[in-house]
Amino acid sequence: MTSPAPITEPRETSRPDPATVPALAIDGVSHSYGPRRALMDVSFNVQPASFTALLGLNGAGKSTLFSLITRLFGIQSGRVGIFGHDVSKSPGEALRLLGVVFQPRTLDLDLSLTQNLLYHAALHGISRREASARSAELLGRIGLSDRAGSKVRDLSGGQMRRLEIARALLHRPRLLLLDEPTVGLDVKARADIISHVRQLVTEQGIGVLWATHLFDEIMAGDDLVVLHQGKVLAQGPMSRVIAEASAQDVNTAFMRLTGAQTMPGGGA
Numbered sequence: 001m002t003s004p005a006p007i008t009e010p011r012e013t014s015r016p017d018p019a020t021v022p023a024l025a026i027d028g029v030s031h032s033y034g035p036r037r038a039l040m041d042v043s044f045n046v047q048p049a050s051f052t053a054l055l056g057l058n059g060a061g062k063s064t065l066f067s068l069i070t071r072l073f074g075i076q077s078g079r080v081g082i083f084g085h086d087v088s089k090s091p092g093e094a095l096r097l098l099g100v101v102f103q104p105r106t107l108d109l110d111l112s113l114t115q116n117l118l119y120h121a122a123l124h125g126i127s128r129r130e131a132s133a134r135s136a137e138l139l140g141r142i143g144l145s146d147r148a149g150s151k152v153r154d155l156s157g158g159q160m161r162r163l164e165i166a167r168a169l170l171h172r173p174r175l176l177l178l179d180e181p182t183v184g185l186d187v188k189a190r191a192d193i194i195s196h197v198r199q200l201v202t203e204q205g206i207g208v209l210w211a212t213h214l215f216d217e218i219m220a221g222d223d224l225v226v227l228h229q230g231k232v233l234a235q236g237p238m239s240r241v242i243a244e245a246s247a248q249d250v251n252t253a254f255m256r257l258t259g260a261q262t263m264p265g266g267g268a
């Protein structure tokens with residue numbers, strides 16, 4: 001396997017203090033696909049060591065927002081900052097602090113678990129020796145050490161997701177984005193992934209933005225951003241969002257805010 005060229009990271013003269021700035025700052029972001037407006041003046045923050053749920057129905061604009069944060073798409077208007085680094089002006093500094101788990105699987109099924117991790121590490125310019133050490137450590141943490149040499153295609157869906165999370169953490173980001181990471185997983189695999197990510201928040205202080213349409217993935221104490229048809233309808237601590245909607249629970253608050261009907265199974 002040949003190593004890809006590392007992503008170059010331009011130097012910045014001023015370095016924001018990670019302790020005092022939001023992990024993620026979305027400021028007045030709008031995006032259109034031709035005439036279709038997908039995001040309209042979206043603003044919210046994700047704090048370090050917090051779990052923020054981005055709650056929205058299909059088509060709300062969650063994936064579009066993730067594509068802008070990760071620079072898959074250029075920002076048409078507004079600003080995205082990661083620990084104070086503008087993703088348009090200082091992409092190297094910003095993306096170095098960001099780990100992402102996209103909704104579609106992005107692992108190479110014909111490579112082993114370790115090979116997938118080493119390939120990603122090479123993209124980030126991590127030395128082979130360091131990458132091997134981090135890969136072994138992360139595989140241990142997700143309980144897949146004994147599968148290190150197996151092909152990814154032989155893993156279950158939940159194991160693949162755990163590997164994708166491990167891969168997203170290889171370069172030690174301080175902000176983790178996950179776009180509906182539990183889609184298609186069974187109850188046990190979902191619970192494992194959620195508890196793993198929540199541990200990253202409490203034990204490592206990572207800021208998490210978790211896009212979902214499933215209410216049962218949100219817990220008291222989480223921050224909430226309700227995105228609907230490209231607009232933020234409510235945001236803040238879950239208890240405040242519920243109170244401001246004069247509701248008893250997040251499900252009812254969401255229905256009142258969006259006028260949506262809930263689906264069986266706790267989904268929005």
Ligand SMILES: Nc1ncnc2c1ncn2[C@@H]1O[C@H](COP(=O)(O)OP(=O)(O)OP(=O)(O)O)[C@@H](O)[C@H]1O
Pocket residue numbers: 033036037038056057058059060061062063064065
């Ligand atoms: N490439 C594209 N071209 C045109 N319209 C698009 C494109 N991608 C998304 N859209 C539209 O933009 C809006 C937001 O879509 P987006 O995929 O960001 O929502 P989402 O909240 O991630 O939905 P889902 O949960 O279904 O993935 C939708 O109206 C969608 O049809």
